[in-house]
Amino acid sequence: MEKIYQGKTKDVYKLENGNVLLKFKDDCTGKDGVFDPGENSVGLQIEGIGKANLETSIKFFEILKEAGVKTHYVSADLDNVTMEVLPATVFGHGLEVICRLKATGSFIRRYGEYIEDGTPIEGGYVETTFKNDALGDPLVTKDGLVVLGIMTAEMYDSMKAQTLQITKIVAAELAKLGLDLYDIKFEFGYNKDEVILIDEIASGNMRVYKDGKYVDPVTLTKIING
Amino acid sequence: MEKIYQGKTKDVYKLENGNVLLKFKDDCTGKDGVFDPGENSVGLQIEGIGKANLETSIKFFEILKEAGVKTHYVSADLDNVTMEVLPATVFGHGLEVICRLKATGSFIRRYGEYIEDGTPIEGGYVETTFKNDALGDPLVTKDGLVVLGIMTAEMYDSMKAQTLQITKIVAAELAKLGLDLYDIKFEFGYNKDEVILIDEIASGNMRVYKDGKYVDPVTLTKIING
Numbered sequence: 001m002e003k004i005y006q007g008k009t010k011d012v013y014k015l016e017n018g019n020v021l022l023k024f025k026d027d028c029t030g031k032d033g034v035f036d037p038g039e040n041s042v043g044l045q046i047e048g049i050g051k052a053n054l055e056t057s058i059k060f061f062e063i064l065k066e067a068g069v070k071t072h073y074v075s076a077d078l079d080n081v082t083m084e085v086l087p088a089t090v091f092g093h094g095l096e097v098i099c100r101l102k103a104t105g106s107f108i109r110r111y112g113e114y115i116e117d118g119t120p121i122e123g124g125y126v127e128t129t130f131k132n133d134a135l136g137d138p139l140v141t142k143d144g145l146v147v148l149g150i151m152t153a154e155m156y157d158s159m160k161a162q163t164l165q166i167t168k169i170v171a172a173e174l175a176k177l178g179l180d181l182y183d184i185k186f187e188f189g190y191n192k193d194e195v196i197l198i199d200e201i202a203s204g205n206m207r208v209y210k211d212g213k214y215v216d217p218v219t220l221t222k223i224i225n226g
Numbered sequence: 227m228e229k230i231y232q233g234k235t236k237d238v239y240k241l242e243n244g245n246v247l248l249k250f251k252d253d254c255t256g257k258d259g260v261f262d263p264g265e266n267s268v269g270l271q272i273e274g275i276g277k278a279n280l281e282t283s284i285k286f287f288e289i290l291k292e293a294g295v296k297t298h299y300v301s302a303d304l305d306n307v308t309m310e311v312l313p314a315t316v317f318g319h320g321l322e323v324i325c326r327l328k329a330t331g332s333f334i335r336r337y338g339e340y341i342e343d344g345t346p347i348e349g350g351y352v353e354t355t356f357k358n359d360a361l362g363d364p365l366v367t368k369d370g371l372v373v374l375g376i377m378t379a380e381m382y383d384s385m386k387a388q389t390l391q392i393t394k395i396v397a398a399e400l401a402k403l404g405l406d407l408y409d410i411k412f413e414f415g416y417n418k419d420e421v422i423l424i425d426e427i428a429s430g431n432m433r434v435y436k437d438g439k440y441v442d443p444v445t446l447t448k449i450i451n452g
Contacts, residue, residue, distance in 0.1 A: 092340060110364040111356070114318060114374045125373045130337070138336040141367045147351045148340045 008042050009050070010200075015084065019074055022083045022200075024050035029204070035217065040133045051081050052221045053202035058083070059224065060170060060201040067169055069162065071197040072189065088189030088198050092150045094131030095140075095187070097159060099124050099167040102182040105207065110139075124167055126160045151190070158195045159188050166197060174208060177223055179215065182207040234268050235276070236426075241310065245300055248309045248426075250276035255430070261443065266359045277307050278447045279428040284309070285450065286396060286427035293395055295388065297423040298415065314415030314424050318376045320357030321366075321413070323385060325350050325393040328408040331433065336365075344408075350393055352386045377416070384421045385414050392423060400434060403449055405441065408433040 001021065005012035008029055013021040027050075030036045030043025054076060061073035072085040100107055103119045128145065129137040140148070142156045151159070163186060171181040185205045189198040203217035203224065215223070227247065231238035234255055239247040253276075256262045256269025280302060287299035298311040326333055329345045333353075354371065355363040366374070368382045377385070389412060397407040411431045415424040429443035429450065441449070 110361065111366065111370065111374055113356075113358065114376065121373050125369055127367060127370065130339075132339070135336065139365050139367070140337065141353060141365070143351055144337065144353065147347050148337055150340065 008040075009053075018087065020085050020087050022085060024054045024081045024083070024200075026050045035204075040131060046218070049218075049221075051078065052225060053200055053204070054078060054081055054083060055225045056202045056221055057200040060173070063169060063173060064166060064197075069166060069169070069197075083200075085198065086191065086196065088191050088196060090187065090189050090198070091145075092130060092148070095145075095150065096129045096131060096137065097126065097163050097186045097188055098129065098183055099126050099163050099186070100183040101167065101171060102180075104182050107183075124164050126163045151195075152193075155190065155193065155195050162188070162195070162197060170201065170206075174206075174224075178210055179220070179223065180209040182209060234266075235279075244313065246311050246313050248311060250280045250307045250309070250426075252276045261430075266357060272444070275444075275447075277304065278451060279426055279430070280304060280307055280309060281451045282428045282447055283426040286399070289399055290392060290395060290423075295392060295395070295423075309426075311424065312417065312422065314417050314422060316413065316415050316424070317371075318356060318374070321371075321376065322355045322357060322363065323352065323389050323412045323414055324355065324409055325352050325389050325412070326409040327393065327397060328406075330408050333409075350390050352389045377421075378419075381416065381419065381421050388414070388421070388423060396427065396432075400432075400450075404436055405446075405449065406435045408435060 001013040001015065003011055004014050009025055009027050011023045011025065013023065015021050026045045026047055027042045028035045028044050028046055029039040029041060031039050033044045035044060035046065055078060058076045061071055064071055065073065072088050074084040074086060076083040100121055101124050103115045103121055104117050108117045127139060129139050131137060142153065145151050145156055146153050167184055170184060174181050186197055187199040188195050203220040208215045208220050227239040227241065229237055230240050235251055235253050237249045237251065239249065241247050252271045252273055253268045254261050254270050254272050255265040255267060257265050259270045261270060261272065281304060284302045287297055290297055291299065298314050300310040300312060302309040326347055327350050329341045329347055330343050334343045353365060355365050357363060368379065371377050371382055372379050393410055396410060400407050412423055413425040414421050429446040434441045434446050
């Protein structure tokens with residue numbers, strides 16, 4: 001297999017059937033040895049975290065598949081810690097799509113004079129930021145993405161609709177475990193004009209509370225994977 | 227006349243006919259005695275600048291009126307340095323609406339990895355930022371304005387359409403003087419559900435080039451007022 005990309009938390013191989021194989025690693029993003037899903041560089045290794053994240057991802061991708069939501073997910077091999085996915089191109093040098101169900105974090109840092117921390121956002125709110133550590137992941141609007149040539153308005157609308165739908169499904173699944181999803185971060189890719197969810201759906205991409213208290217990603221993974 | 231608001235560059239009075247009177251002052255926003263339209267606090271006084279800005283505003287508001295664009299502008303009295311306007315409420319604690327015809331300034335600081343400084347943006351690009359010095363005037367999306375309860379989606383669409391139309395008219399007027407409009411900053415207000423352009427249309431709100439060189443606001447005012 002030809003390795004086509006070495007990621008921070010995953011290596012990417014090309015398969016003969018035209019699909020792509022993701023090999024989940026135990027490397028985590030973080031800083032000074034502390035796990036932080038918001039960081040964009042590898043900060044530490046946690047034994048078994050690659051497999052645990054794959055397990056979480058399989059769970060959610062299978063639920064989405066059953067719900068009729070097409071994603072890049074094809075199949076997975078938990079023993080070999082790999083996931084087979086459809087090929088897709090990322091937007092720009094990486095674009096994060098955030099869906100907020102309750103206002104917190106950077107949303108409050110930006111707009112705290114207009115909304116209180118923890119306020120529910122009815123129907124959910126979707127925003128996009130460019131991955132760029134030096135610039136603090138700058139926010140970019142739909143119109144901005146269009147004029148920068150990153151995607152068409154139609155692709156944005158599709159991505160936003162999928163984000164709202166997928167977030168609703170993930171939130172409902174977490175609610176069954178007594179967990180309250182505040183916000184979640186996705187990555188989308190495209191193949192021709194079709195936009196689909198790519199990457200993983202794991203604890204590091206979500207901000208989750210239980211009984212009003214924040215649940216850290218390592219604990220969250222244990223709760224979700226059961 | 228009852229003074230209802232003391233602004234940084236204008237005082238605001240209530241008129242008996244229900245309209246509002248703006249009294250333009252010689253106070254300028256800036257820092258350390260240097261004029262900077264981007265600053266949000268008064269930094270200096272320039273004798274006659276209130277009158278000069280009113281003259282520029284009259285010119286543009288009259289052109290818009292002739293083009294059938296409704297704004298808050300009713301009439302002006304250059305001798306008394308006042309402008310009579312329709313009453314309107316500002317959005318939130320102040321919202322700036324920027325229209326970019328060429329990419330530069332903060333747009334390049336945010337998205338410079340995707341577009342070169344000075345690149346024309348076909349059709350124009352509109353974005354909104356909250357006035358908040360401490361936060362560096364944070365960008366806010368259409369969806370953000372809606373979930374924060376600042377305006378409805380319909381109000382945003384109206385504001386965006388007006389911004390593109392007004393910018394086109396101002397750019398065409400400046401082009402007659404050999405001037406190239408890169409971007410322009412507006413403020414809108416609302417009266418019931420109707421959104422209209424408020425404040426002023428003066429040199430301090432525009433980034434203009436002549437023969438490829440930036441024209442500072444004081445020089446620009448002189449060129450426009452003739």
